[in-house]
Amino acid sequence: MKLEIEGKPVIAAPTPVQVARGLKSLRSYGKSSYASLTDDAGNYVQVAGGGVSCMIERFECDAQRWRAFHDKPSPVRPDGTILVFRAGNVPMRSDEWFMADQVVEVFLAFLSDMPYPPFVHWRLAPGF
Template sequence: MIERFEFGGERWRGFHDKPSPVRPDGTILVFRAGNIPMLSDEWFMADQVVEVFLAFLGGAPYPPFIHWRLAK
């Protein structure tokens, strides 16, 4: 899961064009702090997460595979 926060504003969740066939909508991502229900298009591979993080860190545009929607 990739989320983006606007300072003093809204929270956005990343998604992509290839929903996971093995993780249907409603699959729960479990953390020590709680559970997060996910949509099938919100699951990313580790190398994709790294690419998005490095773009953010370097002030570069995000990769074209990631899209954003308001987090619920």
């Protein structure tokens, strides 16, 4: 397993503490606005943004990529709101915005090979 955080050295075999600390340091406007956690088979979870403006995706080696969503659409971020971060601009749906603490839970589930938290659901990512 390896943790990659934009602008920082790769961490091989990260601990849960390293994952949580790294994800909580992300900011869409800062030097680190993207992170991924990849297993030995090449499957991964990734996040863009930071703080209260995060997007989560997962990829499995069968070439399927999913975008995370939840049951509580944002009343202040309608469908089509753009997540702006250092790697680009991504149009989002109102139910795809996550907070950093939720991202940590998703990444730790992936790290531990456990089921994802019940608040997260998955749909095919745009373009797939």
